Amino acid sequence: EVQLVESGGGLVNPGGSLRLSCAASGITFSRAWMTWVRQAPGKGPEWVGRIKSKTDDGTTAYAAPVKGRFTISRDDSKSTLYLEMNSLKTEDTAVYYCTTDSFDFWGRGTLVTVSS
Amino acid sequence: DVVMTQSPLSLPVTLGQPASISCRSSQSLVYSDGNTYLSWFHQRPGQSPRRLIYKVSIRDSGVPDRFSGSGSNTDFTLKISRVEAEDVGIYYCMQYTHWRTFGQGTKLEIK
Numbered sequence: 352e353v354q355l356v357e358s359g360g361g362l363v364n365p366g367g368s369l370r371l372s373c374a375a376s377g378i379t380f381s382r383a384w385m386t387w388v389r390q391a392p393g394k395g396p397e398w399v400g401r402i403k404s405k406t407d408d409g410t411t412a413y414a415a416p417v418k419g420r421f422t423i424s425r426d427d428s429k430s431t432l433y434l435e436m437n438s439l440k441t442e443d444t445a446v447y448y449c450t451t452d453s454f455d456f457w458g459r460g461t462l463v464t465v466s467s
Numbered sequence: 468d469v470v471m472t473q474s475p476l477s478l479p480v481t482l483g484q485p486a487s488i489s490c491r492s493s494q495s496l497v498y499s500d501g502n503t504y505l506s507w508f509h510q511r512p513g514q515s516p517r518r519l520i521y522k523v524s525i526r527d528s529g530v531p532d533r534f535s536g537s538g539s540n541t542d543f544t545l546k547i548s549r550v551e552a553e554d555v556g557i558y559y560c561m562q563y564t565h566w567r568t569f570g571q572g573t574k575l576e577i578k
Contacts, residue, residue: 386567395557395559395569395570395571395572396508396516396559396561396569397569398566398567398568398569412566414566415468448515448516453521454506454508454516454518454521454561454563455518455521455527457515457516457517458515459515460515
């Protein structure tokens with residue numbers, strides 16, 4: 352059974368930083384392209400970015416609203432995906448989901464609230 | 468950026484009746500390999516989205532055959548042949564030809 356479990360969410364001040372983690376099991380994580388998607392309260396999902404597998408060069412891509420502020424990385428030895436978020440804005444408030452890049456498996460999400 | 472526009476935004480349906488959701492993209496979703504990368508998702512309150520259909524019309528494992536996807540180029544449709552109580556929630560289309568963009572969602576409720 353595939354499981355994706357996000358953690359690291361919480362309340363942070365505008366301008367602050369936070370690192371989210373996503374622990375994967377039930378998949379060959381090292382071969383998987385992985386994605387972060389967020390969903391603001393009452394809104395539809397929004398793609399944040401993705402990271403390829405290292406064997407496919409491991410490169411990242413980001414949505415315009417987060418480019419330059421967010422960084423996706425992975426530790427294949429721990430089957431874990433990360434999202435480093437800096438210079439956070441109130442509009443970054445959302446539930447952040449980890450998914451496979453094919454969107455067939457999703458975690459339950461972790462809530463990030465940016466507020467003073 | 469590719470804009471995905473769904474209609475209607477609200478869809479009240481009687482149990483056992485059909486339902487149809489439209490999704491239009493601001494540009495063609497046909498990729499250079501000839502495939503069209505359009506998916507449909509269902510989200511119940513408090514849950515993560517669940518993929519129902521990918522590449523326009525391929526149902527995911529475990530998705531009832533009352534769900535069907537169709538369309539081409541910029542115009543796509545999700546149909547439910549006979550709505551059941553478990554189908555309530557919000558439906559989203561998403562294109563993954565040009566990066567990834569979601570529609571704004573269609574809320575299906577039972578009349």
